[in-house]
Amino acid sequence: MSAVAxxxxxxxxxxxxxxxxxxxxxxxxxxxKRFGAFTALDAVSxxxxxxxxxxxxxxxxAGKSTxxxxxxxxxxxxxxxxxxxxxxxxxxxxxxxxxxxxxMVYQHFTLVPSMTVLENLVMSRTEVPGVIDWKSERRxxxxxxxxxxxxxxxxxxxxxxxxxxxxxxxxxxxLYLGSRVLVLDEPTSxxxxxxxxxxxxxxxxxxxxxGMSVLLITHKFAEVTAFCDRVTVxxxxxxxxxxxxxxxxxxxxxxxxxxxxxLAAVPDRVAHAGETEPVxxxxxxxxxxxxxxxxxxxxxxxxRAGEIVGIAGISGNGQTRLVELxxxxxxxxxxxxxxxxxxxxxxRAAAQAMKxxxxxxEPLRNACVGKMSVAENxxxxxxxxxxxxxxxxxxxxxxxxxxAERLIxxxxxxxxxxxxxxxxxxxxxxxxxxxxxxxxxxxxxxxxANPCFGLDFGAVADIRAQILKARNDGAAVxxxxxxxxxxxxxxxxxxxxxxxxxxxxxEGGEKADTRQIGAHMAGHSAAGTEGLH
Ligand SMILES: Nc1ncnc2c1ncn2[C@@H]1O[C@H](COP(=O)(O)OP(=O)(O)OP(=O)(O)O)[C@@H](O)[C@H]1O
Numbered sequence: 001m002s003a004v005a006x007x008x009x010x011x012x013x014x015x016x017x018x019x020x021x022x023x024x025x026x027x028x029x030x031x032x033k034r035f036g037a038f039t040a041l042d043a044v045s046x047x048x049x050x051x052x053x054x055x056x057x058x059x060x061x062a063g064k065s066t067x068x069x070x071x072x073x074x075x076x077x078x079x080x081x082x083x084x085x086x087x088x089x090x091x092x093x094x095x096x097x098x099x100x101x102x103x104m105v106y107q108h109f110t111l112v113p114s115m116t117v118l119e120n121l122v123m124s125r126t127e128v129p130g131v132i133d134w135k136s137e138r139r140x141x142x143x144x145x146x147x148x149x150x151x152x153x154x155x156x157x158x159x160x161x162x163x164x165x166x167x168x169x170x171x172x173x174x175l176y177l178g179s180r181v182l183v184l185d186e187p188t189s190x191x192x193x194x195x196x197x198x199x200x201x202x203x204x205x206x207x208x209x210x211g212m213s214v215l216l217i218t219h220k221f222a223e224v225t226a227f228c229d230r231v232t233v234x235x236x237x238x239x240x241x242x243x244x245x246x247x248x249x250x251x252x253x254x255x256x257x258x259x260x261x262x263l264a265a266v267p268d269r270v271a272h273a274g275e276t277e278p279v280x281x282x283x284x285x286x287x288x289x290x291x292x293x294x295x296x297x298x299x300x301x302x303x304r305a306g307e308i309v310g311i312a313g314i315s316g317n318g319q320t321r322l323v324e325l326x327x328x329x330x331x332x333x334x335x336x337x338x339x340x341x342x343x344x345x346x347x348r349a350a351a352q353a354m355k356x357x358x359x360x361x362e363p364l365r366n367a368c369v370g371k372m373s374v375a376e377n378x379x380x381x382x383x384x385x386x387x388x389x390x391x392x393x394x395x396x397x398x399x400x401x402x403x404a405e406r407l408i409x410x411x412x413x414x415x416x417x418x419x420x421x422x423x424x425x426x427x428x429x430x431x432x433x434x435x436x437x438x439x440x441x442x443x444x445x446x447x448x449a450n451p452c453f454g455l456d457f458g459a460v461a462d463i464r465a466q467i468l469k470a471r472n473d474g475a476a477v478x479x480x481x482x483x484x485x486x487x488x489x490x491x492x493x494x495x496x497x498x499x500x501x502x503x504x505x506x507e508g509g510e511k512a513d514t515r516q517i518g519a520h521m522a523g524h525s526a527a528g529t530e531g532l533h
Contacts, residue, residue: 022049023085023086024047024048024049024083025048025049025050025052025084025085025180025181025211025213026047026048026071026082026083026084026102026181026213027045027046027047027048027082027083027084028044028045028046028047028067028070028071028080028081028082028083029045029080029081029082029083030043030044030045030079030080030081031043031044031045031067031070031071031077031079031080031081031082032044032077032078032079032080033063033066033070033075033077033078034078035416035424036416038416039237040063040066040237041063041066041067041070041077041237042237042238043079043080043238044063044067044080044234044237044238044239045080045239046067046215046232046239046242048181048213048215049213050211050212050213051207051208051210051211051212051213052207052213052214052229052230053203053204053207053214053216053227053228053229054213054214054215054216054228054229054230054231054232055215055216055217055218055223055224055228055230055231055232055245056068056215056216056217056218056231056232056234057218057219057224057231057232057233057234057253057256057257058233058234058235058257058456059235059257059258059428059456059458059459060414060426060427060428060429060431060432060454060455060456060459061414061425061426061428061429062234062235062236062237062257062426062456063234063236063237063238064217064234065185065217065426065427066237067234068104068183068185068215068217070082071091071097071102071183072091072094072097072102072104072183073091073092073093073094073095073096073097074094076092084100084102084181095126098126098177098179099126101178101179101180101181102179102180102181102183103174103177103179103181103182103183104174104182104183104184104185105167105170105171105174105182105183105184105185105187106170106185107185107186107189107427107454108362109158109166109167109170110170111158111166111169111170111173112158113157113158113159114157114158114159115157115158116154116155116156116157116158117152117153117154117155117156117158117161117169118134118137118138118141118154118155120158120169120173121141121169121172121173121176122134122137122141124173124176124177125177126177138154141154141176142154144176145172148172148175148202149198149202150168150171150172150198150199150202151168152165152168152169152172153165160293162314162315162316163190163191163314163315163316164190164191164192164195164314164315166190167187167190167191167195167199168195168199171184171187171199171203175206179212180211180212180213181212181213181214181215182203182212182213182214182215183214183215183217184203184214184215184216184217185217186217186218186219186454187199187200187216188200188218188220188223189453189454189482190315190482192314192521193484196223200216200223200226200227201227203227204227216228219454219455219456219457219460221250221253221254221457224245224253225245225250228245229244229245230242230243230244230245231243231245231248231253233253233256233257235256235257235258235259240256240257241253241256254457257456257457257458258458261458263457263458263461264458264461264462264464264465265465266461266464266465266468267465267468267469267472269468269471269472269492269509270306270471270472272305272306272307272474275304276304276305276306277304277340277341278302278303278304278338278476279303279304279305279339279340279444279445279475279476280301280302280303280326280337280338280339280445280476280478281300281301281302281303281337281338282298282300282301282302282325282326282335282336282337282338283299283300283335283336283338284298284299284300284334284335284336285297285298285301285322285325285332285334285335285336285337286332286333286334286335287318287321287325287330287331287332287333288321288333288500290499290500291499291500293316294316294317294318294320294321294500295318295321295499295500296318296321296322296325296332296500297318297500297501298318298322298335298500298501298502299501299502300502301495301502303445303476303477303478304476305444305474305475305476306471306472306474306475306476307471307476307477307492307493308467308468308471308477308478308479308490308491308492308493308508309476309477309478309479309491309492309493309494309495310479310480310481310486310487310488310490310491310493310494310495310508311478311479311480311481311487311494311495311496311497312481312484312487312494312495312496312497312517312521313482313496313497313498313521314482314498314521314522315482317497317498317499317500317521318497318499318500318501319449319480319482319497320361320449320480321500322480322497323358323360323361323447323449323480324360325337325346326346326356326358326447326478327346327358327360327447328345328346328347328351329360329366339354339356339444339445340354340444342354344356352381352385354444354445355441355442355443355444355445356443356444356445356446356447357381357438357439357443357445357446357447358438358446358447358448358449359431359434359435359438359446359447359448359449359451360447360449361449361450361453363430363431363434364422364423364427364430367434368422368423368430368433368434369422370421370422370423371421371423372421372422373418373419373420373421373422374404374408374413374415374417374418374419374420374421374422374425374433375400375401375403375404375418375419376400377422377433377434377437378400378403378404378407378408378418378433378436378437379400379403379404379437380437381437381438381440381441382403382440382441383395383400401418401419403440404418405418407433407436407437407440408433408436410436411432411433411435411436411462411466412432412459412462413425413429413432413433413436414426414429415429415433427454428454428455428456428459431451431452431453431454431455431459431463432455432459432462432463435448435451435463435466439466439470443470443473443475444474444475444476445475445476445477445478446467446470446475446476446477446478447477447478447480448467448477448478448479448480448481449480449481450480450481450482450483451463451467451479451481452464452481452483452486453482453483464486464489464490467479467490468490471492479491484514484517484518484521487508488508488509488512488514488517489508489509490508491508491509491512492507492508492509493505493506493507493508494506494507494508494512494517496517496520496521498520498521498522498523499523503520503523504516504517504520
């Protein structure tokens with residue numbers, strides 16, 4: 001057995017539960033879920049006590065989402081039971097879960113963008129009257145919100161909210177619906193560090209005061225140690241450990257998650273000779289009306305071979321549009337993008353010829369066809385070319401499968417087989433698959449948007465190593481990330497975007513002053529607006 005013995009889940013309650021008695025509020029016993037011949041969840045049990053903040057850890061594909069989906073009625077487990085308040089429950093649908101007070105906040109938003117916060121909250125109830133008395137609904141909601149330290153504007157349409165406000169609305173929605181068990185799937189990935197502390201601190205306090213039980217799926221050990229009472233760890237669909245957070249070190253938890261496997265070593269940064277012509281240059285790039293959410297107004301942005309330029313910014317400040325413009329998902333209203341000195345129209349042919357590769361946000365939606373196989377998705381860049389680069393008329397299915405097997409092994413993509421539909425992969429494994437496709441072959445320009453979003457720490461090490469390797473091999477890398485630590489760690493230079501413009505630039509790595517960068521991200525400076533060049 002490894003140095004970290006499997007910690008028996010001794011049904012010991014967390015501190016708040018100790019006050020309230022030992023019977024768990026919710027208990028899942030022996031949950032098993034199979035997809036065909038594949039067992040995604042193998043007799044997993046978990047106990048959530050009243051007032052407890054419980055972390056659920058595991059690598060990408062370990063079965064965390066499958067477990068909570070079984071508890072919430074999205075999946076019907078093949079075996080096992082869910083017990084609430086000591087009574088076995090049949091949770092056949094999410095509606096049943098909601099009725100029982102089990103709610104979930106997803107990684108992706110479930111609010112209706114064209115409706116206001118008020119309308120969203122009212123319409124989310126299980127029972128909505130045929131005729132809604134909006135006046136009294138507003139009064140009730142305002143009173144409810146007054147008791148909450150998290151603030152959201154009731155009359156604003158959701159599509160006008162920042163990511164942080166949307167996330168807070170999702171959480172408030174669950175509290176408004178009266179959830180007694182709240183499951184959160186990586187809630188802080190769209191929040192700034194301050195917002196993350198605010199939200200988790202609030203939920204921590206609320207759990208202790210009200211007896212609500214919170215189950216937090218996270219890849220961030222800092223959140224587990226700062227906020228959680230107990231932890232359950234899954235590996236390959238099985239429970240491999242559980243215990244009190246206070247009695248476990250980060251290393252213990254990491255070892256439970258991955259065993260004794262070594263993490264990828266991040267390569268040293270290779271120095272490149274002198275100033276070169278930029279590989280990517282954007283001039284006077286405009287998209288959308290200046291100052292509106294998500295618009296872009298960049299005078300100058302250059303990225304040279306062998307460097308990583310990191311774009312830091314709070315979500316909604318134009319970074320997503322910038323990536324869309326470079327990857328061809330959107331057209332600029334004005335301005336120009338050049339790659340290696342030539343005008344770049346971001347067509348598939350141009351991307352092929354200029355060796356431009358892109359890992360967009362939400363890769364399953366933006367870079368994959370979910371119903372096609374992993375092998376087919378991995379072949380999107382190359383299926384119509386022979387190895388010598390000549391056009392190919394007939395698909396080489398055998399070759400596609402061999403290439404897929406090679407990439408799946410090289411990038412440790414967890415899939416049942418190359419022919420599995422890519423939408424059946426866990427979120428982190430879709431991310432790995434797309435990066436495997438984009439980094440195979442020669443790359444002169446790599447655009448990576450939030451490349452480590454939702455990835456476990458082992459995968460983060462792998463992906464960061466791959467990006468640095470691409471840079472060391474001479475690629476120009478534009479890294480757009482909402483994770484400031486990631487931008488600082490990986491970038492040679494950093495540009496901060498605020499309201500569509502580049503408002504600040506500085507060196508990356510140890511020389512970066514994160515407080516100063518943070519202030520510019522929040523728009524707290526009238527600093528220069530020159531572009532990065
Ligand atoms: N509908 C499905 N059909 C087939 N396989 C599935 C399906 N849903 C999940 N799986 C498989 O079950 C396993 C567990 O996936 P799950 O999404 O629960 O992992 P996870 O721990 O939540 O990962 P991540 O951290 O990447 O979100 C994965 O191997 C995944 O490919």
